[in-house]
Amino acid sequence: MSHAKPALLLLVHRIPYPPNKGDKIRSFNLMKALSAQYDIHLGCFIDDPFDQQYIPTLSQWCKTVFCINLNKWRAKLAGLSGFISNNAITLPYYYHAALASWVKQTVQAQHIQHVLVYSSSMAQYVDTTTYQQLIRVIDFVDIDSDKWRQYADKSTGIKRWFYQREARLLQQYETRVCQRFNASLFVSDDEASAFRCLVSPALHNRVHSVLNGVDTDFFSPTASFDAVNLPSHYIVFTGAMDYWANVDAVCWFCQNIWPSLKQRYPELHFLIVGGKPSSEVRALAQQLGVVVSGRVNDIRPYIAKARFAVAPMLIARGIQNKVLEAMSMNKAVVCSAMAMEGINAPLSPGAIVADGTEHFIQACITLLQQPLQHCDNRQWIIDNFTWQQTLTALPQFISGDSAI
Incomplete structure (x- = not known):
């Protein structure tokens, strides 16, 4: 009994x-x-x-x-x-x-x-x-x-x-x-x-x-999910897009980082993926190559096909799920120090911490120039998170x- x-x-x-x-x-x-x-x-x-x-x-x-x-x-x-x-x-x-x-x-x-x-x-x-x-x-x-x-x-x-x-x-x-x-x-x-x-x-x-x-079975590079029609070359940001810290991050990225990347890589797109985008976020879609998805059924396809994920947080506390999820899918990440706080992954070609405009641009260019042959991000998540x-x-x- x-x-x-x-x-x-x-x-x-x-x-x-x-x-x-x-x-x-x-x-x-x-x-x-x-x-x-x-x-x-x-x-x-x-x-x-x-x-x-x-x-x-x-x-x-x-x-x-x-x-x-x-x-x-x-x-x-x-x-x-x-x-x-x-x-x-x-x-x-x-x-x-x-x-x-x-x-x-x-x-x-x-x-x-x-x-x-x-x-x-x-x-x-x-x-x-x-x-x-x-x-x-x-x-x-x-x-x-x-x-x-x-x-x-x-x-x-x-x-x-x-x-x-x-x-x-x-x-x-x-x-x-x-x-x-x-x-x-x-x-x-x-x-x-x-x-x-x-x-x-x-x-x-x-x-x-x-x-x-993070649910490492769900956020896995080998998980099966529905195909989504996506650009061939893009980088991604995921998160609730009515949350001020996320709004602030993508606005800063689009103002300070994206013009340099788009000029250098004309085929590149920047996907902002997440529900309830604010008016400031929706306005970013007017920039060439910026796509604002709104709410999606499953964010995994957007992470899986991305060249890498970005988390340029300027306001942050705690641990960023968006970083855990991308790393669990063994995707390279470029983060501000605030976005990596609490995760503390060892710095590597696939886990780059970059603060300031020039540093962030250069980190993105490095990953765009030379796609990673090997990424240890998923192993760090499995071992710790x-x-x-x-x-x-x-x-x-x-x-x-x-x-x-």
Whole structure:
């Protein structure tokens, strides 16, 4: 007779399925791994109507599911209340009374003892004395407050003031959550170390890294996938194209790198592959040779046929899934130092870190002039970044064995 599994409350700011963008890839794999040991009760938001169709699929991993549609205009208005309460706007943006009510009922009805919160914005649902007896673990993923700080550094005027305010208040909240929760997880050793510098030494042993991984069977050069009609010579960038860091990266690339490459290699194309391209990204398609795909069913064909992948991130935290996926398909990559942070692959002809315009142009030209005869990127991923390897310690944190 099989024993009943303990119940786990999982709170995520975006539905963790399908795993088709950075945060959803991580939250899905955490959910999938924990479902082997726990009955998962999932509360989450849906910010893309396209994802509504996947709610029934979650029953493969979850005992119960409670989804709330995130109306962005309503959320933005709610976020402004942060100015009245002197809170980071991120918190009221992601607050919904119905979800708070569901959390309270679920904790009582399901005798919840274990909670995993994904991202700082969801901690508020269990960040009260009512829940202090539970084992509460937060996966910050990366330091959100530092992203706002980076945004501030790249902005001026009222935007700069607004972003600086959000960075300051969100960092205060992140610190408070770390004090109250049993364990705080981050996506890389670098990110965990950076966060330890922001909190008192007494909290350092509550801060841990759980690295991102990649599905090496799915992202494999030998995997079979549907053929796509593609240019014969192109380089590729993949990612959610409404995400500011990705928008910033491709705009910088098209302005500073692409004209030199296109002039030198007239047949070359640059493919920007990912859903919900912003107006700035769509405008890039006016440049000769730039193709903006929009949402695609499968990004693997686009990576597989590319000469190499680029990740010229100027704003970044944590580990870039786009780099892991390209490397898992044994594709050469040209990255900024920020994009390679946390992956730390040894520098090689197939894994080039290039910062600054001239360096990045030269790295691309090198790969275009001499196609690689041998690439070790996939082996590095297999040795270091399968989900089975990276999630080994996760159950210990959730059970409380490694927590304070």
